[in-house]
Amino acid sequence: MALPSSGTISASMINTESATVSTDNAPLSGTSGTPQAGSLVLRYDDATPTPVNQVAPHAYSEFYGKSFTPPDIACGGVLNAGSGAGYFEATITSGNPTGAIVVYFWPQGVPDGVAYEFNGTTYNNLTSNTYGLAIGTGTKLTIVGDDDFSSCNYATLSAASPMTLDTSVWNGTSFGVNGGTISVDTTVLHLNGSSGSVTYTLVVPKPSSTPTTGTLKIVGPCSGTAWNVKVLCPAALPSFTTNSVQSTFPLACCAAQNQTYYFARNATGNQLFTVDTNTLPQAGNFVFSNNTGANVLANGYYKITSNTAIFVGNGVVDSIYTGCSGCLTSFFVTSASSKFSTSVCGTQVNTEMWHDGSGTLPSLGSNVYTNSGGTTAASWTGYKGFNTTYGSNAVTAGRITSGAISQAVLC
Secondary structure, rough: OOOOOOOOOHHHHHHHOOOOOOOOOOOOOOOOOOOOOOOOOHHHOOOEEOOOOOOOOOHHHHHHHOEEEOEEEOOOOOOEOOOOEEEEEEEEEEEEEOOOEEEEOOOOOOOOEEEEEOOOEOOEEEEEOOOOOOOOOOOOOEEEOOOOOOOOOHHHHHOOOOOOEEEEOOOOOEEEEEEEEEEEOOOOOOEOOOOHHHHHHEEEOOOOOOEEEEEEEEEEEEOOEEEEEEOOOOOOOOOEEEOEEOOOOHHHHHHHOOOEEEEEOEEEEOOOEEEEEOOOOOOOEEEEEEOOOOEEEOOEEEEEEOOOEEEOOEEEEEEEEEEOOOOEEEEEOOOOOOOOOHHHHOOEEEEEEEEOOOOOOOOOEEEOOOOOOOEEEOOOOOOEEEEEOOOOOOEEEEEEEEEEEEEEEEE
């Protein structure tokens, strides 16, 4: 929107353009030559295409063709709006720090949607402790909330899309309509239950010092709606130690725990948002390979305690498995085998295998496998040499029968 370039112009028109109630008291500049707080002139000190002249004398004609520039909002605070349908937009400043910008969104029951545009990318995947992942689509806002409102549910919102809604922008103290409208797609819906108490999490990666601002976008497609949102300032995500992705739970239980990955905590509550305090990822958490949230973990299993592993799907912890049992031990064997143990003793080992014995190398009765999951039994003829380190010389040797060591000797 923009004020008219000619003809009638009034304080009420200037108020409306700046997302303020049209009938609010609106002094032109105040009681002194310097524009005072709340005055129209000061409100338009960064208008486009050019600011209103801040030097007296002032006239309403100076506002011809001007567009109000909504002030930025610093990260870290809680924003809210309610009691009416609309499309809400605000510029959030996050400064130069790097890390993840975590957004918490509470739709309060009646469905509302959210997205965050940063550095040319729209982030709209959400998650929650209650319902897990809510996948976004393209640049559309992801709408969440209860599904028990007959006039605002899957069927009605899908049928009404796209919806033409009044636009509201931040005016410095609250969101206010500015006289514009926008067409909003309302088909990306993740509506559940009737509790009205679910808080959703959205993560925006900020790996570089710039850019320093992003655009928060929220839609309230139905009357009577209300919502709260909090945009945290960028910070490194909490970490946890685990393994490289594994295809099964048993493999994760036995895999080397040599990777550091990261997760984003969810929140509960409403207007104030109480962030969870978990020190390990839990069901419904986003998980990443870096502390800025730029890359989600691959689908699969990751061990997080001595007895548990998480299953990750689409970058979110889908479920937690318990009951890790005994693991196999890795060792290396000679590529060749021989009728005589002396022929393989002292020979370099270069093929990895696994055994279920109690020592570092297999002993009499140990079962030997060709994979770490223990699903494929090893088999060879004669003796092979063993050692714990790839490329070293064999220090023991053994025969195998039906997958188990039937003869074992020291070299």
